[in-house]
Amino acid sequence: MLSEEEAEEIRGKLLEQLGKLPEEQVKGLKKQIQGANAEQLEHMIKRQQPQGQQCIFCQIIHGEIETIKIYEDNDIFAVLDIFPASSGHLLVFPRQHYQKIEEIPENIFTKMFVFIKTIEPLLLKMTKASALNIFIAQGDDAGQKVPHFVINVIPRQEKDGISFEWQRQKVDKKKIEDLGNKLKKESEKIVRENIAEEREKHEKKKKAEDESEAEKISKHTKKRLP
Numbered sequence: 001m002l003s004e005e006e007a008e009e010i011r012g013k014l015l016e017q018l019g020k021l022p023e024e025q026v027k028g029l030k031k032q033i034q035g036a037n038a039e040q041l042e043h044m045i046k047r048q049q050p051q052g053q054q055c056i057f058c059q060i061i062h063g064e065i066e067t068i069k070i071y072e073d074n075d076i077f078a079v080l081d082i083f084p085a086s087s088g089h090l091l092v093f094p095r096q097h098y099q100k101i102e103e104i105p106e107n108i109f110t111k112m113f114v115f116i117k118t119i120e121p122l123l124l125k126m127t128k129a130s131a132l133n134i135f136i137a138q139g140d141d142a143g144q145k146v147p148h149f150v151i152n153v154i155p156r157q158e159k160d161g162i163s164f165e166w167q168r169q170k171v172d173k174k175k176i177e178d179l180g181n182k183l184k185k186e187s188e189k190i191v192r193e194n195i196a197e198e199r200e201k202h203e204k205k206k207k208a209e210d211e212s213e214a215e216k217i218s219k220h221t222k223k224r225l226p
């Protein structure tokens with residue numbers, strides 16, 4: 001979220017740009033910019049990127065493009081792809097404009113996968129699919145077409161012609177071992193720390209919930225006692 005100072009700066013810049021537009025357009029836009037809060041201003045700025053193109057997922061979230069919405073809450077959004085790889089092709093994405101995995105807060109990442117896990121049996125049943133692929137493209141070279149993180153959930157049938165196969169390469173075993181050792185050594189500390197931190201947060205939250213539940217029960221029981 002933008003700070004008040006940043007919002008003020010953006011507000012100024014947007015108003016400055018208005019000087020280049022026809023008069024009747026300026027009037028409406030001026031009102032919109034002056035009345036916009038930090039969140040709306042952030043959205044306006046993001047819509048100007050990249051290269052003046054609007055992010056299609058942000059447009060979906062803001063109701064500017066009609067879609068077949070399946071689920072939404074404060075953090076995540078799920079729609080059916082209207083140009084699907086197969087019937088029931090589901091797009092699950094964060095409400096905030098994050099481009100890459102590492103930008104996404106853990107709780108939102110978890111929520112997307114809990115949503116997928118929850119809806120999976122139903123999706124398989126309704127599309128009469130026997131399997132599914134969960135697919136993420138990160139970066140241009142991996143085929144990420146929109147700079148907004150999205151998880152593709154693609155229901156699959158036997159011999160449906162969709163391909164996720166690749167040519168297996170023969171590489172020097174020593175090279176893989178070297179990379180493996182280096183990666184393990186360099187990542188071990190940060191991975192352990194990060195995962196331990198998540199576990200700790202989860203345990204704290206659960207403990208607090210258990211305590212409040214126990215308190216409720218004890219209050220309830222006390223009331224009923226003479």
Ligand SMILES: [Zn+2]
Pocket residue numbers: 055056057058059096097098147148
């Ligand atoms: Zn976006």
